Amino acid sequence: MKLSEARQQFISSWGAFGTHWGINRTMAQIHALLLISPDPLTQDDIMEDLNISRGNVNMNIRELINWGLIERVLLPGERKEYFTAEKDIWKVVKQIVKERKKRELEPMLKLLDQLENVEGDKRDKNVKSFVDVISGIKKLGNQADKTLDTMIKAEETWFVGNLLKMFK
Amino acid sequence: MKLSEARQQFISSWGAFGTHWGINRTMAQIHALLLISPDPLTQDDIMEDLNISRGNVNMNIRELINWGLIERVLLPGERKEYFTAEKDIWKVVKQIVKERKKRELEPMLKLLDQLENVEGDKRDKNVKSFVDVISGIKKLGNQADKTLDTMIKAEETWFVGNLLKMFK
DNA sequence: TTTTATTTTCAAAATATATTGAAAATTCAA
């Protein structure tokens, strides 16, 4: 397979992949493009490569920066802004985990704390069923929260070498 | 907080939560409703509780069954079909992991295998950058794949008790 | 300054996704 074709394929599947993870297709494609580009790119480069409008590029770049996945770089003597992606995939994964934990898991756990204190007779099967499910989710959620915290701090070498052994 | 209000809140947030995970809002809400219902429900019960159409309920129920998260139950003497959700959250999580691994991770790894064999001179920095990123993703992806396999087989007691220790 | 290059914004348009509801298909009981 030729490089140009392989790049196309990668960008396109990374985009489709993203949509399964609540990430918008174009944002994931821009991320893919920057991942495989050896040098930083400008907004115009991205527009041209992906065939999308300036506004679209601009908005999704901002979002990628918010997620901590890409950053602005200023090249000496150049007027335009350039963008580059973190290439170390382990760091990328940890960054995404960190953000999603903050945005999704933590608010959910906070809500469950409130819901667990529902008033009513525990002998009422509706109450019991509700509280049981909420408690179960809370327990597992808290456990996941702690585990992810540790993962965020871990080194890839550690992860790759040891996690599998532990599971066996 | 009253049970009725707490139920509403839970169903609504579980729905919003789902949208961040590529799951459609209504499907997640139906799942939430069945999770907290002590007894199986019919399509009509769900229609009424969530205020959605028959067709919508029917399609999303089928999807939930495909995901292995709910199942049909036939009550003796009853003509209508009833539905019930797996209440053990650890089992639910394992089932979701299993499905997403099959639907998303495995096809992605298969694609990466092909992309890694891109033709071209490795001294070309474009080729090198591409291959390096693909290899990095592959390595981590394969590791995740194995780890998830082990997790799918694990017991919750094991998970809760031991995983955290291992990370420390 | 003023001019030009570049980035940002955001209303309108395009696209994609979810929902409805009524008709068709199926299932069960009489």
Added chain:
DNA sequence: TTGAATTTTCAATATATTTTGAAAATAAAA
């Protein structure tokens, strides 16, 4: 069988999301 109850389908509609592109804002050079 026939007929009523129930489930399924799917074209049409509604809703939500993404994208565009031109105007406004900003930043750098002249």
